[in-house]
Amino acid sequence: xxxxxxxxxxLTKVFYGTRFRRSSRGGVAAKGMCAVDGxxxxxxxxxxxxxxxxxxxxxxxxIRMILGLIHPTEGRVSIGGHDLATERLAALxxxxxxxxxxxxxxxxxxxxxxxIFSGLSGGVSRGEMDRVIEKVGLLGxxxxxxxxxxxxxxxxxxxxxxxxxxxxLLVLDEPTDGLDPHGIHETRELILRLARDEKMTIxxxxxxxxxxxxxxxxxxxxxxxxxxxxxxxSELEREHRRVMVRVDRKDEAAxxxxxxxxxxAERIDDALWLVPAADMASVNAALVRxxxxxxxxxxxxAWLDRLFxxxxxxxxxxxALDAAGGHA
Amino acid sequence: MTPLGELIALLxxxxxxxxxxxxxxxxxxxxxxxxTLVVTVFxxxxxxxxxxxxxxxxxTFQNKSDFVNGYYMTAHAMNxxxxxxxxxxxxxxxxxxxxxxxxxxxxxxxxxxxxVRRRLILGKFVMLCGYALALSYFVLTLLMVAGILNFGTxxxxxxxxxxNNGQEGASVVTASEAPLRFLFAxxxxxxxxxxxxxxxxxxxxxVDTAAxxxxxxxxxxxxxxTLRSFPFLEWLYPYLFVTHMMRWQQCFYSNVKLGEIYxxxxxxxxxxxxxxxxxxxxxxxxxxxx
Numbered sequence: 001x002x003x004x005x006x007x008x009x010x011l012t013k014v015f016y017g018t019r020f021r022r023s024s025r026g027g028v029a030a031k032g033m034c035a036v037d038g039x040x041x042x043x044x045x046x047x048x049x050x051x052x053x054x055x056x057x058x059x060x061x062x063i064r065m066i067l068g069l070i071h072p073t074e075g076r077v078s079i080g081g082h083d084l085a086t087e088r089l090a091a092l093x094x095x096x097x098x099x100x101x102x103x104x105x106x107x108x109x110x111x112x113x114x115x116i117f118s119g120l121s122g123g124v125s126r127g128e129m130d131r132v133i134e135k136v137g138l139l140g141x142x143x144x145x146x147x148x149x150x151x152x153x154x155x156x157x158x159x160x161x162x163x164x165x166x167x168x169l170l171v172l173d174e175p176t177d178g179l180d181p182h183g184i185h186e187t188r189e190l191i192l193r194l195a196r197d198e199k200m201t202i203x204x205x206x207x208x209x210x211x212x213x214x215x216x217x218x219x220x221x222x223x224x225x226x227x228x229x230x231x232x233x234s235e236l237e238r239e240h241r242r243v244m245v246r247v248d249r250k251d252e253a254a255x256x257x258x259x260x261x262x263x264x265a266e267r268i269d270d271a272l273w274l275v276p277a278a279d280m281a282s283v284n285a286a287l288v289r290x291x292x293x294x295x296x297x298x299x300x301x302a303w304l305d306r307l308f309x310x311x312x313x314x315x316x317x318x319x320a321l322d323a324a325g326g327h328a
Numbered sequence: 329m330t331p332l333g334e335l336i337a338l339l340x341x342x343x344x345x346x347x348x349x350x351x352x353x354x355x356x357x358x359x360x361x362x363x364t365l366v367v368t369v370f371x372x373x374x375x376x377x378x379x380x381x382x383x384x385x386x387x388t389f390q391n392k393s394d395f396v397n398g399y400y401m402t403a404h405a406m407n408x409x410x411x412x413x414x415x416x417x418x419x420x421x422x423x424x425x426x427x428x429x430x431x432x433x434x435x436x437x438x439x440x441x442x443x444v445r446r447r448l449i450l451g452k453f454v455m456l457c458g459y460a461l462a463l464s465y466f467v468l469t470l471l472m473v474a475g476i477l478n479f480g481t482x483x484x485x486x487x488x489x490x491x492n493n494g495q496e497g498a499s500v501v502t503a504s505e506a507p508l509r510f511l512f513a514x515x516x517x518x519x520x521x522x523x524x525x526x527x528x529x530x531x532x533x534x535v536d537t538a539a540x541x542x543x544x545x546x547x548x549x550x551x552x553x554t555l556r557s558f559p560f561l562e563w564l565y566p567y568l569f570v571t572h573m574m575r576w577q578q579c580f581y582s583n584v585k586l587g588e589i590y591x592x593x594x595x596x597x598x599x600x601x602x603x604x605x606x607x608x609x610x611x612x613x614x615x616x617x618x
Binding site for chain 2: 064067068069070071088089090092093095097098099100101102103104105106107108112115116117119120121122123161
């Protein structure tokens, strides 16, 4: 396997606030809040890497450390072999990014904004800028002030700013946040095109698990500042995606499948859930051969959602639901 | 890109931003309005009180026009403008440039680019110095032109007490020498504003909102200015940066004390280096969380 383009090793960030506690030696020490705790990540060239985690898990802090906005308390980040602490400029030359909502000088035009931001990275030719403006669908509006842009146009301008000059690694934090369905679709298409056609490595943080499933080949799930799950999407799918079978004589069917395929079959409501996901045709054939009535057999749809929910806890206050499932 | 090339590029970007920001032009408009008001006041007021004070120092004027001329108007209008208005404008501009950008998120967008943080802050500082110089000479030019057109020229008479001379009486600068004195006064005042800009950048490096930055900067400035107004704290004056910021007033003394001006310039240079170095250090170490 090739060298990772982005590597984070033992990345830790402790924020020291204004609250103090008595230290073990009797003195007074600043009370720290550990936002990221010994995080390790590897993103390889060509990856579309999904970075997932609930609110408050440390995603934004991690991304800010990767981009040199926040100094890690411990650990190191390297991009393209350049250590961010000692070779910050060389490392950041390989990166295009937007963190949270893309921010612009509202009183300047889209083109002026792009000139400033690309200029900070060394500048690009007018032709290159025009090409990117066209690519993100802002051609004809680039000379309007950003203050009159819609949210979607600002997101596109944010993408354009990331692409100038052409980066090797694109770090996108919630790129479809607040977009309408058309905007979401177009942004996803653009990300796919960048990964496929321009061989760009993409580090994508998103709450939209379906989006991550569609776009990414590798993911990491962050919980309380630590990576709790990391791997290729196909590996994780193989290990965790279930197959649902609706069949009569469920206990007998479960025993048969366990014996024939070594599958763990769990009975939930009126269905059997098989883990790991098995070849559906073989399962179906085996059940039919043994005279079971198979009503339906299907792959689990929102498997990544389930995996995410099983492994993470929300920091948001839970909504109270009444017995009927409505909001109390 | 070479460090100098990067600094020039940063200055160009700061220039673009400054020109595009509407609030950049507000101080120029305010100063133009203030100059109009000053001219109106100078037309209407008889200056009898001032004439009597001058008489106390054996300088007798028969008419207002004997001492009220374009230079007199400019010098006396400079006091409130350079002690109050321009510091406010510089503090606001500095706050918007760094803490304001942090608040808007554009600072974050800049810092994820391969740009050296200290060069970014230096670029902003240089642009603020240019802005202070532009404001100073804009108001000086406007005051001089409006003053000369309305009241003509003549010897410049100033009451020492209004210009912190430390001596009683009045100072006289000949009409031929007055324009040069104003030129140097503008330069000295701008040097003082550069220190205020460095202080404002230091505060901006510590806080996350523009409003917080300029409120703190102005609080510090006016607190020092208040200390400077208590005669029993005279021993403290040499250590206050505002003392040296106001050294431009010396340009209107009969005999300019060059030694004191040099000392003030050294003090201002010292304050500037310390404040700017602290601003750069804090900005380099700062976590951008906004």
